[in-house]
Amino acid sequence: xxxxxxxxxxxxxxxxxxxxxxxxxxxxxxxxxxxxxxxxxxxxxxxxxxxxxxxxxxxxxxxxxxxxxxxxxxxxxxxxxxxxxxxxxxxxxxxxxxxxxxxxxxxxxxxxxxxxxxxxxxxxxxxxxxxxxxxxxxxxxxxxxxxxxxxxxxxxxxxxxxxxxxxxxxxxxxxxxxxxxxxxxxxxxxxxxxxxxxxxxxxxxxxxxxxxxxxxxxxxxxxxxxxxxxxxxxxxxxxxxxxxxxxxxxxxxxxxxxxxxxxxxxxxxxxxxxxxxxxxxxxxxxxxxxxxxxxxxxxxxxxxxxxxxxxxxxxxxxxxxxxxxxxxxxxxxxxxxxxxxxxxxxxxxxxxxxxxxxxxxxxxxxxxxxxxxxxxxx
Numbered sequence: 001x002x003x004x005x006x007x008x009x010x011x012x013x014x015x016x017x018x019x020x021x022x023x024x025x026x027x028x029x030x031x032x033x034x035x036x037x038x039x040x041x042x043x044x045x046x047x048x049x050x051x052x053x054x055x056x057x058x059x060x061x062x063x064x065x066x067x068x069x070x071x072x073x074x075x076x077x078x079x080x081x082x083x084x085x086x087x088x089x090x091x092x093x094x095x096x097x098x099x100x101x102x103x104x105x106x107x108x109x110x111x112x113x114x115x116x117x118x119x120x121x122x123x124x125x126x127x128x129x130x131x132x133x134x135x136x137x138x139x140x141x142x143x144x145x146x147x148x149x150x151x152x153x154x155x156x157x158x159x160x161x162x163x164x165x166x167x168x169x170x171x172x173x174x175x176x177x178x179x180x181x182x183x184x185x186x187x188x189x190x191x192x193x194x195x196x197x198x199x200x201x202x203x204x205x206x207x208x209x210x211x212x213x214x215x216x217x218x219x220x221x222x223x224x225x226x227x228x229x230x231x232x233x234x235x236x237x238x239x240x241x242x243x244x245x246x247x248x249x250x251x252x253x254x255x256x257x258x259x260x261x262x263x264x265x266x267x268x269x270x271x272x273x274x275x276x277x278x279x280x281x282x283x284x285x286x287x288x289x290x291x292x293x294x295x296x297x298x299x300x301x302x303x304x305x306x307x308x309x310x311x312x313x314x315x316x317x318x319x320x321x322x323x324x325x326x327x328x329x330x331x332x333x334x335x336x337x338x339x340x341x342x343x344x345x346x347x348x349x350x351x352x353x354x355x356x357x358x359x360x361x362x363x364x365x366x367x368x369x370x371x372x373x374x375x376x377x378x
Contacts, residue, residue: 007111007203008114012147014219015206016147017216018218019202024228028223029223038067041066041068044061045065049080053084071177082172102117105121105152105158118130126164127168128166130169140180143184150171150191150199153169154192157192168185168187170183215235219267231267232267235263
């Protein structure tokens, strides 16, 4: 598509939580990133693999992909296999389900000028499947109450509800690099109730640039995150503790700091990066200057170095056992498991303090054992 919607499905988590951020972000350009390009490449490969698996006409995009590698190949093949399993599931209740790939979905009846692109949509009698591929591995994404998925579902209902008499929506996120497949099943009536009772009012505020600014974890992908005053106020609330040593704080005060610690660090990093870019553009900040950062020595030509060292009578290489990931790729997962059974272990991880919402089970050890486990990693 040639343009992005102001109130896109992919940014809905932010503009629903902070309606005026939608218009504020119009003042900032999309800077892009290697991560974003990697995600775009992965989606192109997923589209190709799925079309190939379904017998559709397609062209292999690998030569034009900047970040193509074996991992991306495995992820895309896994995605295609997962979608095929859903198609087979749909066939149990519908002889010939419709499968749409990279389908434009218009949900403008609920969100002005709202549209997005669904990675895969499967329509069968009674059930609508929405599948979204996530290549990122930094944050695990859940399909539960996910507004991006719900908006895609609304757009698909606009196209097909009258034809297929849909009563159930199944939304699935396939995130292979986090080994995450998240599924949320919702009744169509519940989805529409959300759209009429919650979505439409907030979408109108966002489109009009009205409502209250609200800071939170949704700020992560906001283009104004480095200069947003509400986010600054939100993070600077920690200043009321005057950065006392933890031993002087009460337990509830420490808990309050822990809740915001990661966001505070992320905000500070965003401000520093923004200030650097501004300084490189000529902005002067009192008390600060631009200097050349540290760097490490590197060879200008590795092949020439190797040849020169060999001629001098030395071996420039050292034998090294392949790492586990590389060895698994060399042997294949099944053979790796068969022949190296008992020779690979996964040691206990370093203790970490995380929010209750984290999916990992708590460590079931006593106080002294916990301290000992932590000391082992120092």
